[in-house]
Ligand SMILES: Nc1ncnc2c1ncn2[C@@H]1O[C@H](COP(=O)(O)OP(=O)(O)OP(=O)(O)O)[C@@H](O)[C@H]1O
């Protein structure tokens with residue numbers, strides 16, 4: 085490993101520690117990280133995204149914390165009413181729940197160690213466990229349905245440079261409650277930095293959480309997000325991932341379906357241009373009978389871009405009547421674009437309905453010709469086909485105003501390529 | 502309008518057009534008939550500027566050689582091809598595509614672009630004329646359209662884009678009698694001094710609705726016979742074999 089990436093245990097003293105148990109947990113995790121370094125392609129989970137090599141190429145040294153942060157003013161979304169939470173470099177700055185009953189919402193800065201999320205095989209999680217000192221804790225009480233969506237403005241300030249930010253978020257949705265979140269990443273930095281985040285989502289009985297994660301500006305940020313979800317019976321999770329622009333983005337989602345009749349859906353539309361690298365990795369664990377899971381990942385890769393999808397569906401022996409679906413489709417715009425996919429099924433129950441598939445190909449020349457006979461330039465034709473390809477995912481957003489907003493944000497990326 | 506001299510076209514080392522000559526004056530309607538595989542669609546493709554053909558000879562449109570003009574510029578200059586098999590293009594909204602197309606062509610002509618409201622009015626009017634259910638226009642381009650709806654959609658595009666040289670490749674195939682009449686009316690109402698049509702068809706019936714000034718027979722990559730609409734009647738009776 086690059087010696088510059090070794091982190092001294094004295095770094096941990098910079099964190100306001102809670103207690104000795106916390107400190108030991110952090111030291112232990114730091115030791116694990118220092119032993120392994122950043123993950124390499126020799127690890128199955130990082131086979132197509134050698135983050136060690138990528139970081140070595142892009143960073144000489146890394147500074148773990150960032151103090152004295154100033155935010156440039158940000159434009160709040162005006163297209164539709166919403167509550168908001170402002171996060172700056174992973175730290176909770178402010179929140180406003182104009183449309184809600186505030187007694188039903190618990191929100192605070194999340195600084196605790198989360199002893200339950202541990203993974204010996206993923207050194208980024210060790211690193212996060214060792215150093216994360218910021219984050220969002222959000223809990224919705226039982227029987228409360230949000231009136232309006234929450235937008236989490238996730239701002240990265242322009243003074244970030246060679247920083248390594250670690251953050252942890254925890255979201256708990258009470259029984260029979262419902263929440264919609266849009267996580268809107270705004271990157272003001274023109275420089276390279278790493279954002280390593282762990283998200284812990286807990287959905288209690290009959291809870292429903294719908295999230296949209298949006299990255300839509302060209303930037304030099306390197307993002308890794310590990311999202312761990314636990315779903316109780318009759319709960320419903322739906323996630324959309326729209327990402328275009330960051331230099332590197334890997335979203336690693338692992339959901340445990342622990343109660344019967346729950347429904348877990350992950351849909352993604354990626355537009356990967358220039359030399360950007362993005363990966364979606366999903367692992368859905370069907371641990372009980374009668375649950376449903378669905379993943380549809382659509383990726384467009386241009387120029388020297390690289391896209392990856394690794395998806396695994398695990399069905400435990402007792403998880404009969406599981407209904408699991410997984411599909412990855414990629415569109416390659418250039419001879420130099422690359423897409424790798426690894427769909428996997430691991431099924432131990434016999435009465436299940438599982439399907440998976442993966443396709444990748446280039447844009448249909450006949451379609452381009454057809455559009456060009458109507459006066460469109462090649463570029464316009466390709467852009468129209470690319471939008472069409474990704475619109476299949478965007479079109480599934482139910483709210484008209486949100487869908488238009490996302491369509492527009494992604495459209496700007498496609499038309500600017 | 503269009504002058505074709507000794508046009509040869511081959512693809513995958515196979516010569517398909519083998520020295521074709523044709524002259525179409527402004528305002529004229531020419532029909533091309535000919536056996537399956539004789540090269541009719543190839544001619545239409547070559548005129549539209551489709552890539553992949555090796556071409557020799559000369560094609561002049563409005564006095565200008567088309568040899569080095571790419572597909573989209575031909576369209577912008579007013580050449581329109583209604584496809585024999587209109588493509589299904591998933592994800593692309595029909596209205597959105599039509600508007601992009603119209604505005605690109607307008608821009609190329611130096612005209613002012615049309616706004617969404619005016620565009621929707623225009624589409625509504627033209628769709629009504631052609632008996633097209635407006636609802637299909639908010640669907641994905643040709644996806645799940647019936648055969649007839651696809652053909653009508655081609656004519657709708659012709660009406661909206663307002664081209665000068667219109668090539669209809671078997672637009673009549675697969676249409677019911679009513680649709681055939683509507684489409685023919687659509688074509689006839691577009692006829693003018695400035696527009697010329699090249700109508701490819703297998704059926705004399707279409708030529709009863711759209712009266713051609715000239716009828717040509719294309720066989721094995723060449724025009725082997727030309728005449729008036731009488732020729733179409735004769736072909737209907739005798740078939741192509743007896744021609745030579
Ligand atoms: N890409 C290609 N490679 C090889 N041969 C081709 C190719 N495209 C067309 N051909 C051949 O060229 C010949 C002419 O085809 P074309 O589609 O122009 O016929 P057509 O007159 O339109 O027939 P139809 O009446 O059946 O529509 C056919 O024999 C066809 O198989």
Ligand SMILES: [Mg+2]
Nearest residue numbers: 541542543585
């Ligand atoms: Mg044909």
